Amino acid sequence: MSVGQRVDRLRAEIRRHDYQYYVLDAPQISDSEYDRLFRELQALEAEHPELLRSDSPTQRVGAAPLAVFAAVAHATPMLSLNNAFSDDEVAAFDRRVREGLAIEGEVDYSAEPKFDGLAVGLSYENGILVRGATRGDGVTGEDVTANLRTLHSIPLCLQGNDWPTQLEVRGEVLMWRRDFERLNARQRERAEKEFVNPRNAAAGGLRQLDPRVTATRPLRFFAYGIGGGGAGGLPPTHSALLDRLAAWGFPVSPERRRVCGLAGLLTYFGEIGRRRDGLPYDIDGVVYKVDDLAAQNRLGFASRAPRFAIAHKFAAEEAVTELLDISIQVGRTGALTPVARLAPVFVGGVTVTSATLHNEDEIRRKDLRIGDTVVVRRAGDVIPEVVRVLGEKPRGAGKEFVMPARCPVCDSSVARDADEAVARCTGGLYCPAQRKQALRHFASRRALDIEGLGDKLVEQLVDQGIVHTPDELYGLDLSAIARLERMADKSAKNLLSAIEKSKRTTLARFIYALGIRNVGEATAKDLARHFGSLDRLLAADEALLMQVPDVGPTVAKSIHLFCREPHNRQVIERLRHPGGLVWSEGDAYVSAPGAASGKVFVLTGSLPSLTREAAQALIETAGGKVSGSVSRKTDYVVAGAEAGSKLDKARQLGVRVIDEDELLALLNEISGQPSP
Ligand code: 9MJ
Numbered sequence: 001m002s003v004g005q006r007v008d009r010l011r012a013e014i015r016r017h018d019y020q021y022y023v024l025d026a027p028q029i030s031d032s033e034y035d036r037l038f039r040e041l042q043a044l045e046a047e048h049p050e051l052l053r054s055d056s057p058t059q060r061v062g063a064a065p066l067a068v069f070a071a072v073a074h075a076t077p078m079l080s081l082n083n084a085f086s087d088d089e090v091a092a093f094d095r096r097v098r099e100g101l102a103i104e105g106e107v108d109y110s111a112e113p114k115f116d117g118l119a120v121g122l123s124y125e126n127g128i129l130v131r132g133a134t135r136g137d138g139v140t141g142e143d144v145t146a147n148l149r150t151l152h153s154i155p156l157c158l159q160g161n162d163w164p165t166q167l168e169v170r171g172e173v174l175m176w177r178r179d180f181e182r183l184n185a186r187q188r189e190r191a192e193k194e195f196v197n198p199r200n201a202a203a204g205g206l207r208q209l210d211p212r213v214t215a216t217r218p219l220r221f222f223a224y225g226i227g228g229g230g231a232g233g234l235p236p237t238h239s240a241l242l243d244r245l246a247a248w249g250f251p252v253s254p255e256r257r258r259v260c261g262l263a264g265l266l267t268y269f270g271e272i273g274r275r276r277d278g279l280p281y282d283i284d285g286v287v288y289k290v291d292d293l294a295a296q297n298r299l300g301f302a303s304r305a306p307r308f309a310i311a312h313k314f315a316a317e318e319a320v321t322e323l324l325d326i327s328i329q330v331g332r333t334g335a336l337t338p339v340a341r342l343a344p345v346f347v348g349g350v351t352v353t354s355a356t357l358h359n360e361d362e363i364r365r366k367d368l369r370i371g372d373t374v375v376v377r378r379a380g381d382v383i384p385e386v387v388r389v390l391g392e393k394p395r396g397a398g399k400e401f402v403m404p405a406r407c408p409v410c411d412s413s414v415a416r417d418a419d420e421a422v423a424r425c426t427g428g429l430y431c432p433a434q435r436k437q438a439l440r441h442f443a444s445r446r447a448l449d450i451e452g453l454g455d456k457l458v459e460q461l462v463d464q465g466i467v468h469t470p471d472e473l474y475g476l477d478l479s480a481i482a483r484l485e486r487m488a489d490k491s492a493k494n495l496l497s498a499i500e501k502s503k504r505t506t507l508a509r510f511i512y513a514l515g516i517r518n519v520g521e522a523t524a525k526d527l528a529r530h531f532g533s534l535d536r537l538l539a540a541d542e543a544l545l546m547q548v549p550d551v552g553p554t555v556a557k558s559i560h561l562f563c564r565e566p567h568n569r570q571v572i573e574r575l576r577h578p579g580g581l582v583w584s585e586g587d588a589y590v591s592a593p594g595a596a597s598g599k600v601f602v603l604t605g606s607l608p609s610l611t612r613e614a615a616q617a618l619i620e621t622a623g624g625k626v627s628g629s630v631s632r633k634t635d636y637v638v639a640g641a642e643a644g645s646k647l648d649k650a651r652q653l654g655v656r657v658i659d660e661d662e663l664l665a666l667l668n669e670i671s672g673q674p675s676p
Pocket of ligand 1: 079080081112113114115116117172224309
């Protein structure tokens, strides 16, 4: 046998044992036998580097630590599921499905546990794992390929030979409870911090910049569907697709079941609920999917979630604790939110010490008094809340809660509109609490994305009177930042460069960052798309604003009030000049399709100043499309430092390659006017 053949045979054998051990949980050889095979392969590969391949089982951990994760635009969005919390809501789902499909009888569903982990997408090309990404915001995720490669339950190459050449497998990364217990035991032995729950431990493990650290965390993967690729040649049903994924080497939930009609769904829910505690991993409900894939297609999607699937959640966990105090938090728009301070209690997988009480009326309705014994509820990622008081009423001496008449932070008066449940501090940006929140919001990831400008820093910048409004961030210099507590020279420099980087943004992000009441990310995008330029937005009256889809009188009034306020106008002007914020204004995109409309861009490598997300947003604002792979249909490949195979492919196909400057010039040309 030649060395090459021996290497091939060892790889096949090790893969088979990995599969037996990590996927089927049924090892066929001892650890020492496995080690012997593994070491033999390692030795042969060391002697014959020409035989090394990225999908060899020895190459799971290998990549060097990263500085940051690159952004990945998902080929098809990774949507979340709608939730049902009761049998009635499931019945309504089933009714909608039957109506949508015009079916008289019962619908077949695939039912599966809902893993409480992190959604990821794994891209395979010609059967080889080429990329793995987190869900992120559903549109853009993070490239965590090197980390995902360290999970032995993820095949580096697919089994069999009936897979499509392009395939994206979607599923959940999670940690089994017993692995979690062991990990925490190890942390204790080393006097290191323990993890709160398996989900957090899995999330932390997946987001390590050094894949060698990820490799030490016992993470597992379960596949539950596919994202893109696989056109044609796929099985006709979701359950058959899951069987196919299993045949290709993926772990698929053994609890999956094909069930019939509403009765089948509810029976399954009951069964899994009873077995929940005996399962090796945490689940927070079950998922139902219309089994027929053609029917799934016909039902399609409603804005953010598929119509053909729903998550039926288990009731949120509840626990009993003591209400120690009620404090007041001042939000970005001045809203005063009463917060329950609680005796620490473990519920829904974390230790809870505070819970929202929403507003004054809510407290009155529940008749809460300090010192009460209360029931606290927490489900998944939801903010914990106080459900009700335990015990007889009237109770002890606890005082009734009264909303303060003056802001606890700035002493401005507190006002409550007759038609609103919320009381607000009238201090506006005079109130340090509101100023801090406004800055936090401005710098947040979905807004101007200033990395490193965290809560502690904002706190100091405001408390020391260094920054009052967002525009002042752009006048900061190294000496001012380096003087702050816990600010090493390097982090100060990093912060300055993050601030600098944030200057190139998009109109939608800029509008969102302003923190106008009732203007979330979606509305900000709508406004940017509709008006196309900031000046047009600033000039719009309420009637014009209400022409924007989804903008009603309340939102229009908020925007108009904000834009009319001279102080806000001043901040906006200073952000543009001397602040230096620029974005591509897509007027052409609004009225007539611009020259970028229909153009397909591919981004590769790291660009000097734009993040991938920013570049994508700029392109999309100008009507272009960003694709993940280079083909003959690609119009431009935008290449930055360390561009890889996509650049080679572009050259091969004769696709035009441009750099960041050329991209920006092109987009400005397209939008028909220079940046502000
Ligand atoms: C979980 N979390 O177990 C889906 N999921 O399908 C299952 N999530 C899903 N399916 C489409 N089993 C979007 C999310």
